[in-house]
Amino acid sequence: MTARLATKRLPSLVTARIVGRRDLTDDLMLLWLEVPPTFSFRPGQYITIGREGIERPYSIVSAPHELPRVELFIELVRRGKLTPRLWRLGEGDVVTMRPRAKGLFTFEPRYRHHLMVATVTGIAPFVSILRDYLHRGPQGHRFYVLHGASYRDEFGYAEELRELSQRFRDIVAYVPTVSRPHEERNVGWTGETGRVNTIVEKYIERFGLRPEDTLVYACGHSGMIEDVKARLAPGSWRVKEEHYT
Numbered sequence: 001m002t003a004r005l006a007t008k009r010l011p012s013l014v015t016a017r018i019v020g021r022r023d024l025t026d027d028l029m030l031l032w033l034e035v036p037p038t039f040s041f042r043p044g045q046y047i048t049i050g051r052e053g054i055e056r057p058y059s060i061v062s063a064p065h066e067l068p069r070v071e072l073f074i075e076l077v078r079r080g081k082l083t084p085r086l087w088r089l090g091e092g093d094v095v096t097m098r099p100r101a102k103g104l105f106t107f108e109p110r111y112r113h114h115l116m117v118a119t120v121t122g123i124a125p126f127v128s129i130l131r132d133y134l135h136r137g138p139q140g141h142r143f144y145v146l147h148g149a150s151y152r153d154e155f156g157y158a159e160e161l162r163e164l165s166q167r168f169r170d171i172v173a174y175v176p177t178v179s180r181p182h183e184e185r186n187v188g189w190t191g192e193t194g195r196v197n198t199i200v201e202k203y204i205e206r207f208g209l210r211p212e213d214t215l216v217y218a219c220g221h222s223g224m225i226e227d228v229k230a231r232l233a234p235g236s237w238r239v240k241e242e243h244y245t
Helices: 120-136 158-167 196-207 222-235
Strands: 014-025 028-034 046-051 054-059 069-075 094-097 113-119 142-149 172-178 214-221 238-244
Touching (some): 054 069, 113 120, 120 158, 172 196, 196 222, 214 222
Parallel strands (some): 113 214
Antiparallel strands (some): 014 028
16 A cells, blocks of 8 residues: 655636835835735735745735735835835836735634734824725724834825724724934834834723723734733733734
8 A cells, every 4th residue: 555645736826916116215125016806804914925936925915805905004124035126116007915814813802902013114004994894884892003104204195094083983093103213214203102003002092992802903013013912911911913924
């Protein structure tokens, strides 16, 4: 009797066309892709794209009802392998992509309150979740978004999130914070200051949140995530995490 070895087959690659690009700073851009009609995802999941055989995962900013366009918020890693290649691309160029979205960093409706903590591009899955939730219609949940960056021009979705927090005051709260308030790029900043992980406890108290009915999400810099977890561990808060390196 001959044993038959199973071969693990990798999913085939497909292509996506760049249909829009906006540079926020020298090292941050918003990118829009037109993906195949068979692609689907849940808010909070990520897509894996590539160029010249190099691939990386990126959380999706857009909501499912915006398909076949997928929106991404990407940071340039100057010594990285993929992002310098992406920075040379524009509308009409093509990237490869895996045909299925992945990830478990998704909305959990059994909690009434959702505290979302992000650094820079880590805001992406939270925007996706909020767009989808408000598109489908409120169902009694509340969202509190804390967004940290070094500089005020790094808040890619501040205008949208401020507008949502004004339109849906009983559903969305948005607090951006800069960690370098005295530097020239932040001249005129009158909002919150400090690293986002250092203001979490302050806003938990301000919003009147309790661990029994609140889920904390943390997405972005690994150091921020670990610090948030350490700060909240004594209070039995549940923290759902997504890492960016």
